[in-house]
Amino acid sequence: MRINVTNVFVDDQDKALKFYTDVLGFQAKNDIPLGDARWLTVVSPEEPDGTELLLEPDGHPAVRPFKEALVADGIPYTSFAVADASAEAERLRERGVTFTQEPTRMGPVTTAVLDDTCGNLIQIASHE
Template sequence: MRINVTSVLVDDQDKALRFYTEILKFTEKTNVPLGKFRWLTVVSPEDPDGTELLLEPDDHPAAKSYKTALVADGIPCTSFAVDDVQAEYLRLHGLGVHFTQEPTDMGPVTTAVFDDTCGNLIQIAQAARA
């Protein structure tokens, strides 16, 4: 068994696609119309056949309250691995991305947390170097 697709709930698929491709540098993988919304996924350019991130509409009533509660408590909805948190923080901050947590050494990982402009907090994490 392996993870094939995971999702992040977004308030606007077009805005999310722009942020996740233009700012985070993911690659659009699937874009299939499904009525009012789309099956819209992105992947890491480092692993184009790897796990897909579904930019899923937060249209379900429970989704908005779930997202609001996570953000209010400062809890990221997901985490992305990076090789260098400080470098990625500086790159994203330079592009105007708002961080709620600057790079912080947490022992086995260094993390930072940013707002994805679509109603979510996202963590980036770098494993400690041996």
């Protein structure tokens, strides 16, 4: 068994696609119309056939309160692995990304938390 697709709920799929590709550096994988929304996935350029991240609309009534509660408590929705969290945070800061947690060493891991502009906090983490 393996993880094939995971998701992040977004408030606007077009805005999310732009942020996750142009800013974070993922690559578009699938963009399939499904009524009012799309099956819109991105992948890591390092693993184009790897796990897909579904940029899923947050239209279900339970989703927005859930997202707002996580953000209010400073809890990231998901975490992405990077080689060097401090260097990646600096690269992303130069692209205009806002961080709610600066790179912080936590034992063998360094983490930072960013605002994805789509209603989520996202953690980046590197193992040292």
